[in-house]
Amino acid sequence: MASSKGVRPDASSSRTIDINDAKELQGLSVRLLAFARRRAAVKRWWLGSAGALAKGHTVQDIVCKAMTSLFGGSRKWDRASQPDPWAHLKSVVNSLLSNLARSKENRVYGRDIDDEAAVAPATPESELLMAEEEERLERRRERAYSLLQDEVLAAGDSALLALHDLILAEDIHKPQELATRLEKPVNEVNNLKKRFWRICRRVLDILEKEERKANE
Numbered sequence: 001m002a003s004s005k006g007v008r009p010d011a012s013s014s015r016t017i018d019i020n021d022a023k024e025l026q027g028l029s030v031r032l033l034a035f036a037r038r039r040a041a042v043k044r045w046w047l048g049s050a051g052a053l054a055k056g057h058t059v060q061d062i063v064c065k066a067m068t069s070l071f072g073g074s075r076k077w078d079r080a081s082q083p084d085p086w087a088h089l090k091s092v093v094n095s096l097l098s099n100l101a102r103s104k105e106n107r108v109y110g111r112d113i114d115d116e117a118a119v120a121p122a123t124p125e126s127e128l129l130m131a132e133e134e135e136r137l138e139r140r141r142e143r144a145y146s147l148l149q150d151e152v153l154a155a156g157d158s159a160l161l162a163l164h165d166l167i168l169a170e171d172i173h174k175p176q177e178l179a180t181r182l183e184k185p186v187n188e189v190n191n192l193k194k195r196f197w198r199i200c201r202r203v204l205d206i207l208e209k210e211e212r213k214a215n216e
Contacts, residue, residue, distance in 0.1 A: 017085050019070050022175040022190040028089065033063045036093045043101045054100040055211065056140050061204065062100075066092040068201035071194065140207065147203045155199070159184065163192045 018024055036059045045053055053059065066089050069075040075092050082088045145168070152164045159182060166172045166181055175193070179186045 019085055020190065020194075022186075022193050025067075025070075025193075026173055028086065029063060029067050031086075032066060032089050032093065033059065035090060036063050036066075036097070039094060039097055043097060045101070053097075054103045056136055057100060058137065062093055062096050064200055065096060065204060068197050068204070071198060071201075073201055073205075143210075144203055144207055147206055148199065151199045151202060152196075155195075157195075159188075160192055160195060163189070163196055167196065 017028065019028075040053065040059050040062075053062070065073075065075075069088070069092050070077045070085055075095075077085060077088045082091075148164070148168075152161050155161075162182055163178065166178055172178055172181065175186050175189050178193075179189045182189060182192075184192075
């Protein structure tokens with residue numbers, strides 16, 4: 001039998017992860033963000049920065065898409081075929097990043113996007129492109145925020161609206177702190193957070209449809 005000495009097991013595979021536990025869900029998102037940043041950093045992006053990806057996406061967008069796949073969507077997590085949610089999340093992130101890296105927009109300069117190469121040095125032209133892309137990303141963020149507010153208001157749930165404000169305006173994420181501020185039990189707050197994730201997914205779907213239509 002081969003020895004496993006020196007091999008450190010992945011913490012995510014050493015126990016069952018409960019995605020209905022808001023604390024564990026938050027922990028997964030933090031770990032996934034670090035993982036996505038590492039994966040994005042080894043790919044070439046036409047702006048020369050792993051923080052600004054193709055098609056106006058950011059690493060945070062990729063992580064949000066992956067996290068929402070635990071609850072639904074075209075890439076919904078299949079417990080039967082992939083019992084470990086962490087393995088599923090990593091697979092989704094890798095797939096989304098690869099699709100962006102191979103997209104037509106990212107190949108505008110004919111770069112070999114599969115090579116792990118150094119970032120190209122900045123030029124006046126690239127600086128201008130970077131500034132234009134930052135403006136577009138800011139418009140995208142503003143549009144996403146507007147859509148998110150509309151979705152929350154359409155839900156007609158004052159508690160969901162209050163959660164929305166605490167998360168986005170005050171950057172509060174811990175279930176216990178949210179429960180205190182909302183004056184609700186932690187389990188109700190956890191359910192509200194899951195609904196909020198689903199709304200985020202719908203917002204991302206709307207943004208993607210709008211961008212596809214604009215590029216037609």
